[in-house]
Amino acid sequence: MMLRLGKLMISSGETNSDMRYACGVSTPDDIIWFSADAVKAIVASALEYDRVKSERRSDTAVFSDSEFGGPKHLDIVRNIALRYRLDGFTVPGDFPLLTAEKLRESGLVIEPQEGDFFPEREFKELDEVEKITRSLRIAEAGCRRAFEVLRESDISKEGTLIWQSAVLTSEILRSEIDCTMLKLGCLPTGTICAGAVQGSQPHNQGSGALYANTPIVMDIFPRSATTGYWGDLTRTVVRGRAGDIVKKAYDAVFEARELAKEQLCAGANPSEIHNLAASSMESKGFYTGFGDSGNFGFFHSLGHGVGLDIHENPRLSPRNPEPLKGGEVVTIEPGLYYAEWGGIRLEDMAYIPEKGKAVILTEIETFLEL
Amino acid sequence: MMLRLGKLMISSGETNSDMRYACGVSTPDDIIWFSADAVKAIVASALEYDRVKSERRSDTAVFSDSEFGGPKHLDIVRNIALRYRLDGFTVPGDFPLLTAEKLRESGLVIEPQEGDFFPEREFKELDEVEKITRSLRIAEAGCRRAFEVLRESDISKEGTLIWQSAVLTSEILRSEIDCTMLKLGCLPTGTICAGAVQGSQPHNQGSGALYANTPIVMDIFPRSATTGYWGDLTRTVVRGRAGDIVKKAYDAVFEARELAKEQLCAGANPSEIHNLAASSMESKGFYTGFGDSGNFGFFHSLGHGVGLDIHENPRLSPRNPEPLKGGEVVTIEPGLYYAEWGGIRLEDMAYIPEKGKAVILTEIETFLEL
Numbered sequence A, B: 001m002m003l004r005l006g007k008l009m010i011s012s013g014e015t016n017s018d019m020r021y022a023c024g025v026s027t028p029d030d031i032i033w034f035s036a037d038a039v040k041a042i043v044a045s046a047l048e049y050d051r052v053k054s055e056r057r058s059d060t061a062v063f064s065d066s067e068f069g070g071p072k073h074l075d076i077v078r079n080i081a082l083r084y085r086l087d088g089f090t091v092p093g094d095f096p097l098l099t100a101e102k103l104r105e106s107g108l109v110i111e112p113q114e115g116d117f118f119p120e121r122e123f124k125e126l127d128e129v130e131k132i133t134r135s136l137r138i139a140e141a142g143c144r145r146a147f148e149v150l151r152e153s154d155i156s157k158e159g160t161l162i163w164q165s166a167v168l169t170s171e172i173l174r175s176e177i178d179c180t181m182l183k184l185g186c187l188p189t190g191t192i193c194a195g196a197v198q199g200s201q202p203h204n205q206g207s208g209a210l211y212a213n214t215p216i217v218m219d220i221f222p223r224s225a226t227t228g229y230w231g232d233l234t235r236t237v238v239r240g241r242a243g244d245i246v247k248k249a250y251d252a253v254f255e256a257r258e259l260a261k262e263q264l265c266a267g268a269n270p271s272e273i274h275n276l277a278a279s280s281m282e283s284k285g286f287y288t289g290f291g292d293s294g295n296f297g298f299f300h301s302l303g304h305g306v307g308l309d310i311h312e313n314p315r316l317s318p319r320n321p322e323p324l325k326g327g328e329v330v331t332i333e334p335g336l337y338y339a340e341w342g343g344i345r346l347e348d349m350a351y352i353p354e355k356g357k358a359v360i361l362t363e364i365e366t367f368l369e370l
Helices: A017-023 A046-055 A073-083 A097-105 A126-152 A170-183 A196-200 A244-263 A270-282 B017-023 B046-055 B073-083 B097-105 B126-152 B170-183 B196-200 B244-263 B270-282
Strands: A005-011 A031-036 A039-044 A061-064 A088-091 A109-112 A161-163 A192-195 A216-220 A233-237 A289-291 A294-296 A303-305 A312-316 A329-332 A335-338 A342-345 A348-351 B005-011 B031-036 B039-044 B061-064 B088-091 B109-112 B161-163 B192-195 B216-220 B233-237 B289-291 B294-296 B303-305 B312-316 B329-332 B335-338 B342-345 B348-351
Touching: A005 A017, A005 A073, A005 A109, A017 A031, A031 A073, A039 A046, A046 A061, A073 A088, A073 A097, A088 A097, A097 A109, A097 B097, A097 B109, A109 B097, A126 A161, A126 A170, A126 A216, A126 A233, A126 A329, A126 A348, A170 A192, A170 A216, A170 B170, A192 A196, A192 A342, A196 A335, A196 A342, A216 A342, A233 A342, A244 A270, A244 A329, A244 A335, A244 A342, A244 A348, A270 A312, A294 A335, A312 A329, B005 B017, B005 B073, B005 B109, B017 B031, B031 B073, B039 B046, B046 B061, B073 B088, B073 B097, B088 B097, B097 B109, B126 B161, B126 B170, B126 B216, B126 B233, B126 B329, B126 B348, B170 B192, B170 B216, B192 B196, B192 B342, B196 B335, B196 B342, B216 B342, B233 B342, B244 B270, B244 B329, B244 B335, B244 B342, B244 B348, B270 B312, B294 B335, B312 B329
Parallel strands: A005 A088, A039 A061, A088 A109, B005 B088, B039 B061, B088 B109
Antiparallel strands: A005 A031, A031 A039, A192 A216, A216 A233, A289 A294, A303 A312, A303 A329, A329 A348, A335 A342, B005 B031, B031 B039, B192 B216, B216 B233, B289 B294, B303 B312, B303 B329, B329 B348, B335 B342
16 A cells, blocks of 8 residues: 655754745744645744745745644644645654654654755756855955955064954954855855965864965855855955965966866766866876875865755765756865965856856956955 | 663754764764763764864763774764664654664664753853853843944934934844954844834844834844854843833833842742743733734743753743752843834843852843933
């Protein structure tokens, strides 16, 4: 006998992008989303009902929890199953274990889904591309503010940057970027301003004084407070003059990025594009490996999908041979990292249409010295 | 036969406060925490190992994932069980279902825990109280900035506030508060600046023009970017002159807050304190109920615990008769909400010592008109 299974999520759109995607609206508290045959619906408490009703996706119904015997989630889910004559639900892999077991105890089938709960999230509608682009523009505004602060900075005898009569630190530069983005409606969450050798660790946020004549990696990824979509942008600049090795590395990363962007289109193989960028940098003498001070060279993926999650499918990585299909929004962000002098990373974003070349979404200029 | 169970979590400290609490450090990616007899340990990837090692709790060991056959989480967990001769693990109720099932398929017992995974999180060490207080001070700095902006504002003929030659909106006031807090090292996440009737909905963030002579509710709850601890503060002010009903409501909320603060001590019953605050406001003519425009009066809890989560135990609610034990940090935030004129909420924080009266952590003054 075929089981009749609906789909079910219980979570908050704040912490779960599948929930935000399905509902089209985000709530701080956990709410219930389900589908059964052609019905898609949200069950919300009285406190959230009005807002959910006005902001939800138009193809999705809203019920007050009292209609399903709420407020307890377990009762609501059991009543959904009764009303729609379901044997149970498919749930996301990260569905909470305890809730699953309690639902099973009351006779429901709960089947966790392997992989993405909404594989279609990988392929963006045009209004999603617009929302991502709007967040990217705000990242660019933050980046321009950083350029401004760096240009206004003087260089002390010790080589530190001096801005508004004080030593310019990663923290100050970051807060200038972040405040700019906050005022434009984005939430800054982990802006990287890593100078000198700190920039040789891709995850180092940066701290302390910033110096002239050495690269500063700025990775800026704001999330829209209203839409939930992210933008992602990285620039690396030198206030003053860059050394020869830094210039050479910058040129290699720049060329790898442009080369990769040209390859992007529906049908292209992500692992091949990654490898092309990697070998282009290697051909200029920038090798990748593992030494006394850890990883060096180009040791992360070329890029990743961006949407309601900052990192989502597709991965532009050597381990992803699955051809692009069209509809994806991805970053292209080659980088080079060496403990001796720091790091260079340059990141643009692109939309892959179903036909033709990728549309580059990033507008801000790329340069090294300022 | 007694089962030998360890404890296990797999998650990111960014989204899971139990993980942050156990590790003393937060990582963007999922890591593994486990305990087995007296051993507590973190298993981290090479990318995170160094930072985790330097920032972790001193009573907690760190292993590189390669020591347990990583990087795959399932392999690591199986190898932990082998090395410590465990039959399985107790896990938090929100442990991901799919991971639990795969671990069970390989013969491990996985038991979700009902209720809090670390009930001791409710009772703060003094260094935690200090971290919370530091975030509260930053909330106060944000609030002082708002007072400044409101005092600098002129009143237009239409009654809107004018600041720096433009109409002052909720969005502008919020970004002034949020930028102040960002520069001091906190992440602002949902600051409420709700004027006039918007303030009658406790969850309304506020939008559009702000007006003179009507209350503006400002609920400010920043999280430290470094420690992860929250502060929580609400003030309600009127630029210009408050009407009689607003003044009366303000006085009632103020008195209810002070009355509640006096009752706070180890041994006190949260539901009784809530009811005392409620009946104090009711005795001044401010009734609670449900009408055509929804809930009115005092229809939320008096307060809640604050720590690594903005809302945690204990709840100061009519449904919590469990006496306070000492060690809790709580908010005391009575409010009154009426669709006719808006809302008043006044929120302080307090630490409950094991003996004696509550220590009020909030320093910023409370007043109505400015």
